[in-house]
Amino acid sequence: xxxxxxxxxxxxxxxxxxxxxxxxxxxxxxxxxxxxxxxxxxxxxxxxxxxxxxxxxxxxxxxxxxxxxxxxxxxxxxxxxxxxxxxxxx
Numbered sequence: 001x002x003x004x005x006x007x008x009x010x011x012x013x014x015x016x017x018x019x020x021x022x023x024x025x026x027x028x029x030x031x032x033x034x035x036x037x038x039x040x041x042x043x044x045x046x047x048x049x050x051x052x053x054x055x056x057x058x059x060x061x062x063x064x065x066x067x068x069x070x071x072x073x074x075x076x077x078x079x080x081x082x083x084x085x086x087x088x089x090x
Contacts, residue, residue, distance in 0.1 A: 026066040029059045029079060036063025037081055044075040 025044070029037040040059040044067050046052035052073060057065040069075060 021071045022068050023071045024066060024068055025077075026064070028063045029065060029081075030063055036061070038063065039082055040065075041078075041080040041082075042067060043078040043080065044069055045078065046070075047074040047076055049073065 029040045029042070031037055037059055038061050040063070042057045042059065042065045044055040046054070052070070055067050055069055055075075057067050059065045
């Protein structure tokens with residue numbers, strides 16, 4: 001009986017981990033001349049859950065960014081270049 005409970009507990013833990021799948025959002029940030037924008041903030045704010053974590057990334061020297069997000073969540077994506085106004089994408 002104890003072995004069955006231990007196996008069931010491990011199985012439930014594995015199911016819980018697999019149900020919390022994440023997705024990756026990545027891309028490039030460029031200006032109107034297709035030059036990479038360096039050190040630009042990309043912020044993902046959850047729309048549904050009040051206590052969910054805000055995710056963020058800062059673009060690289062090539063303008064690349066990468067965010068790992070929860071697959072069952074909708075986000076507001078904000079791109080905020082330094083010393084500029086933010087632009088929202090939904």
